[in-house]
Amino acid sequence: FADVVDRVNPAVVAVGTGRRERATAPSPRGIPPEFRDFFRFSPEPRYREGSGSGFIVSRDGYILTNNHVVADADQVTVRLLDNRVFTARVVGRDPNTDVAVIKIDAANLPTIVFGNSDQVRIGDWVLAVGNPLGFTFTVTAGIISAKGRRLDGLVDENARYAIQDFIQTDAAINPGNSGGPLVNLNGEVIGINSAIASPTGTYAGYGFAIPINLARHAMDDLIATGRVTRAILGIQIREISPEDAEYVGLRDIRGVVVNEFPSGSPARAAGLQPGDVIVSLNDTLVDHVAQLQQMVGFKRPGESVRVTVVRKEGDRAGVRRSFDVRLIAAADDDTSLARGNDARDSAKAGEMEGRLGVRVEPIPADVAHRARLSDDQRGVVVTDVEEGGPAWGRLVTPDRGGPDVVLAVNSTRVRTPEEFQRAVRVVPRGAVVQLRVLNLNGESYQTRIVRVRSR
Structure with a gap:
């Protein structure tokens, strides 16, 4: 490992950020209301500092790091292994991949060697290099634990074209490692350390890195134009x-x-x-x-x-x-992508339908009007889902992230509970039924395909 560290460490940097925040004005306690206009209570701005890591990708000072490290920063500084400190500017950020490029004015800098993350195998040895918990230029070792991991909450929740394909490693990663390189035993970077999964906020055995092939694609666009064209x-x-x-x-x-x-x-x-x-x-x-x-x-x-x-x-x-x-x-989104005729089958409107374990109701006219639903968006609203039933975890009620509106059962359009139940009853027991569902939670309604095995 020591030879790998000797090659990689000079190209790793410590990234410091600063952000000015407006403090809440103090409450004018003890001053009669009629006199409060004579006093000005101006909040003092607060300066919030942060830290992360990065690595040099060009001899003239381009540095790759995480978007979440430098997002909203008013000031960015970079410290090299030889203790030189530079003020950096943000070249561009991509919330969809959590990648950012920053630049310092310097020349003849050491650079990192790019690997191929598509060739990474589970079980490969890797090293994570960065500045965790304020301990600069720290190296930890582990293996590739998994590939293709999804990690909700890391990329910007407003990024419509987010790509989540993380490499999982058991190399120790802690706050401050974000933006640093994950390298193979050839000293080639194969990922950008980005997140941990932990109940405490510190290392618990699960670290995640952005594959370098994905990050490099975003990096090339950011350097060329300041934004990613996807x-x-x-x-x-x-x-x-x-x-x-x-x-x-x-x-x-x-x-x-x-x-x-x-x-x-x-x-x-x-x-x-x-x-x-x-x-x-x-x-x-x-x-x-x-x-x-x-x-x-x-x-x-x-x-x-x-x-x-x-x-x-x-x-x-x-x-x-x-x-x-x-x-x-892609549109610019602030880059700066169900039995015969037994009782369980004879449910009426408002009763639990037996084969899928759901209760549906008509959409009230006033609700449809307020929601500005077109005719194509009108169906039956899911008001209850049987716990542990076929549709449990697939369809959601208003109190669990819904309401969901079922628009079609297989290829049959449904607009009333009776139509829904007739469409479900013709499905053989044990067969998979396809539901076309509209979710009305949020400002933009989302349609999805749900497939459930009937009973």
Whole structure:
């Protein structure tokens, strides 16, 4: 390990940040109300400091770090291994990948060597280098514990095109390590240390890094233009479930499910449909969401890709279709992507439907009006989900992140509880039923495909 550290350490930096915040004005206690206008209680600004890590990627002073390290900073400083300190400027930030580039005015700086994160294997030895808890230029060792991890809460929650495909490591990572390199035994950076999973806020065995191939793509755009231009298919997607695979006729539970399309989607125009399972892009197999996001994200707007899907057409499952889709640029989002006729089946409006374990009601007219729902957005609202039932954890009620509105059962459009129940009753017991669902929580309503096994 010592030889690796000798090669890497000179290119690692300590990043310090400062941010001015307005303090709350003190309450004018003890002063009669009629006299308060004679006194001014101006809040004093507070200066909040932060720290992180980074690494030098060019001899003239470009440095790669995390977006969350430098976001909203009024001042950024960089300290090198030889104790020189520089004021840095933020070249650009990408909340979608949590990557940022900063620049110092210097020359002939040591630089890090880039590796290939696609070639990383679980079990490989790695070193994490950075400045945890104020201990500058600290090195820890571990292995690659997992790949393709999703970590909600790290990337900006307002970033619409966030890509989450983290490398997990058991090398000790603590606050202050963010932005530092994760390197292999050749001294090549294969990730940017970004987060930990811990009940205490300090190392508990689970650290996460952004794959360097993804970070490098964002870095090149940030250096060239100050922002990332991201290509998109124009689809809303989610991970595949066993029910999805069975419904469309896939043997392996691999692929990505198409939920819905935003306005102007090139994928929809090319022929993709909600519920399709994307199994390959340009003949490369697709296993999970982050993989597809990266594959598309490495392309440029205007390029065409071949998307292969598996779908169910009528009663025929396992139908494979391919479509050529011309990618478009993502909108700028502050870059600065269910039994026979027994009692359980004869539920009426407002009663628990037995096969899926859900209770649905009509959408009240005044609610539909206030929510400005179009005719295509009107269905039956989910008011209760049986705990442990088939739809538990798949559909949500108003008090659990909803309300969800069911728009269709398989290919049958439903607008009333009676239509919903008739559509569910024809599904064979033990079969997977597809629901098209609209979630009304939040300012922008989201449509998704939910597949549930009936009982």
